Amino acid sequence: xxxxRPDDIPSSEITPESVYLNRRAFMGTAGxxxxxxxxxxxxxxxxxxTGTGVQQLKVTDEEDATSYNNxxxxxxGKEEPRxxxxxxxxxxxxxxxxxxxxxxxxxxxxxxLKGLPVQERTYRHRCVEAWSMVIPWQGVQLKDIVNRxxxxxxxxxxxxxxxxxxxxMPGQRRREVLPWPYKEALRLDEAMHPLAxxxxxxxxxxxxxxxxxxxxxxxxxxxxxxxxxxxxxLRFTDKQxxxxxxxxxxxxxxxxxxxxxxxxxxxxxxxxERPIGAFLKIPTLMFNGYGDQVASMYAGMxxxxxx
Amino acid sequence: xxxxxxxxxxxxxVARAEPFVRRFIxxxxxxxxxxxxxxxxxxxxxxxxxxxxxxxxxxxxxxWALRFLAACLAxxxxxxxxxxxxxxxxxxxxxxxxxxxxxxHLSVYIGLDMFFDVSDIVEDVLKHLYITAGMxxxxxxxxxxLTSTKxxxxxxxxxxxxxxxxxxxxxxxxxxxxxxxxxxxDLEEPILYASVFAxxxxxxxxxxxxxxxxxxxxxxxxxx
Numbered sequence: 001x002x003x004x005r006p007d008d009i010p011s012s013e014i015t016p017e018s019v020y021l022n023r024r025a026f027m028g029t030a031g032x033x034x035x036x037x038x039x040x041x042x043x044x045x046x047x048x049x050t051g052t053g054v055q056q057l058k059v060t061d062e063e064d065a066t067s068y069n070n071x072x073x074x075x076x077g078k079e080e081p082r083x084x085x086x087x088x089x090x091x092x093x094x095x096x097x098x099x100x101x102x103x104x105x106x107x108x109x110x111x112x113l114k115g116l117p118v119q120e121r122t123y124r125h126r127c128v129e130a131w132s133m134v135i136p137w138q139g140v141q142l143k144d145i146v147n148r149x150x151x152x153x154x155x156x157x158x159x160x161x162x163x164x165x166x167x168x169m170p171g172q173r174r175r176e177v178l179p180w181p182y183k184e185a186l187r188l189d190e191a192m193h194p195l196a197x198x199x200x201x202x203x204x205x206x207x208x209x210x211x212x213x214x215x216x217x218x219x220x221x222x223x224x225x226x227x228x229x230x231x232x233x234l235r236f237t238d239k240q241x242x243x244x245x246x247x248x249x250x251x252x253x254x255x256x257x258x259x260x261x262x263x264x265x266x267x268x269x270x271x272x273e274r275p276i277g278a279f280l281k282i283p284t285l286m287f288n289g290y291g292d293q294v295a296s297m298y299a300g301m302x303x304x305x306x307x
Numbered sequence: 308x309x310x311x312x313x314x315x316x317x318x319x320x321v322a323r324a325e326p327f328v329r330r331f332i333x334x335x336x337x338x339x340x341x342x343x344x345x346x347x348x349x350x351x352x353x354x355x356x357x358x359x360x361x362x363x364x365x366x367x368x369x370x371w372a373l374r375f376l377a378a379c380l381a382x383x384x385x386x387x388x389x390x391x392x393x394x395x396x397x398x399x400x401x402x403x404x405x406x407x408x409x410x411x412h413l414s415v416y417i418g419l420d421m422f423f424d425v426s427d428i429v430e431d432v433l434k435h436l437y438i439t440a441g442m443x444x445x446x447x448x449x450x451x452x453l454t455s456t457k458x459x460x461x462x463x464x465x466x467x468x469x470x471x472x473x474x475x476x477x478x479x480x481x482x483x484x485x486x487x488x489x490x491x492x493d494l495e496e497p498i499l500y501a502s503v504f505a506x507x508x509x510x511x512x513x514x515x516x517x518x519x520x521x522x523x524x525x526x527x528x529x530x531x
Contacts, residue, residue: 061358063358064358065358067357067358068357068358068359072492072493076491076492076493076495078357078358078359079357129491131359131362177492177493178492248492249492264434266435267435267436267437267488267489268431268435269427269430269431269434269435272427274359274361276358276359277358279361279419280422281422
């Protein structure tokens with residue numbers, strides 16, 4: 001299953017230096033993107049932030065991004081999470097670090113994030129349901145968190161788990177919907193990739209509960225369902241962990257879930273997407289437009305098989 | 308199927324119905340069929356259709372088509388249970404209402420969702436089974452809508468017309484399959500709709516079997 005075996009590389013050294021984007025450059029492109037959006041408020045043309053050519057882009061209305069959510073813990077309707085998650089308590093919040101780490105620890109969220117450089121990034125967000133948004137996130141690089149957890153060299157995957165608490169997450173009372181708690185995972189090299197982040201905010205404000213407060217995963221080259229929300233556990237493993245949608249319906253939702261316009265979902269095409277707020281669909285880009293940065297991680301892999 | 312009720316099961320028109328049907332029941336049904344358009348229109352103007360209005364429109368039109376189809380199929384059982392003969396005049400009306408909402412559903416899909424991209428639509432219909440099922444449901448309803456006029460009933464004759472219009476059962480099954488296969492995981496609503504149709508089908512099956520049993524037990528002196 002695993003294509004690259006990073007055993008011989010210390011886990012802290014996995015990301016090649018050349019892939020690093022410095023924060024200032026990123027802020028610049030994010031700013032340019034926002035400016036482009038401001039100049040063409042209803043037409044959708046703006047240069048993509050990540051250099052894969054012209055892509056129709058416009059920052060999604062905050063109202064849309066915070067009212068149209070897939071967060072089944074708060075209901076399966078798109079508008080339900082905002083209603084059901086209102087008043088969701090995110091303090092106190094702890095994140096357990098388990099598995100192949102030097103010292104299993106439970107962090108208070110503030111201690112987990114303390115001192116890490118805050119990232120401000122505007123990413124495309126492509127849902128597996130063929131709609132998309134462009135969202136300005138705030139948060140930290142996932143690799144900084146991974147390093148803080150001190151994984152052992154034998155760790156090859158990172159599993160992330162959503163809070164399980166049906167009293168606070170009413171959607172979890174419906175056991176037939178999904179096997180709770182929701183779990184997602186990345187290969188460790190994916191987790192160490194500089195584009196991967198844990199978001200704590202969006203649109204310059206703390207993350208609303210319907211968007212996964214207080215801590216959610218952002219991997220912009222993958223379908224949105226990989227972005228596990230309200231994370232309470234990070235577990236490092238040497239085997240590929242089970243992940244929720246893949247467990248439930250493997251034919252439709254792969255472990256990798258890289259955005260790929262050439263591999264259709266069995267029930268709909270992935271070649272196009274409807275940007276929320278736009279009337280016309282646009283073509284979906286390979287790796288959601290982040291191919292220059294991430295494609296090398298999947299070199300030699302059959303992406304039809306590992307979808 | 309409704310032969311137990313006095314009068315033929317076809318050819319009833321609202322024009323010849325009792326005055327209270329013409330004055331109250333029929334206008335009320337018109338309002339029920341048209342009011343969702345007003346509701347959706349108001350939602351559209353006030354942002355009530357949400358962040359993905361095209362998807363919301365698709366869902367709303369599809370659900371109303373299913374509701375009126377269920378209402379249409381509920382007429383015959385209701386007639387048998389209550390003996391309200393005037394109901395039969397509304398069966399065609401409700402069937403046509405279901406068809407027009409299904410037509411709206413298809414129009415939103417073709418015109419707004421797919422934006423008239425013929426090759427995309429053809430691919431979608433051929434490749435994705437839930438779309439195939441939905442298209443089949445619509446195509447099965449089309450000849451029923453076209454032959455819903457008095458002229459067609461006369462031309463085909465009651466027996467043939469009745470046989471043709473049994474396609475509505477196949478259309479209902481196809482529509483339910485379309486709904487089941489279209490949702491991602493939460494089957495609550497498809498199950499709800501399918502249960503209503505299953506109940507309406509089960510009633511027919513029971514009556515049909517009883518009728519057969521009755522015919523068998525009759526002395527064979529009846530001319531065929």
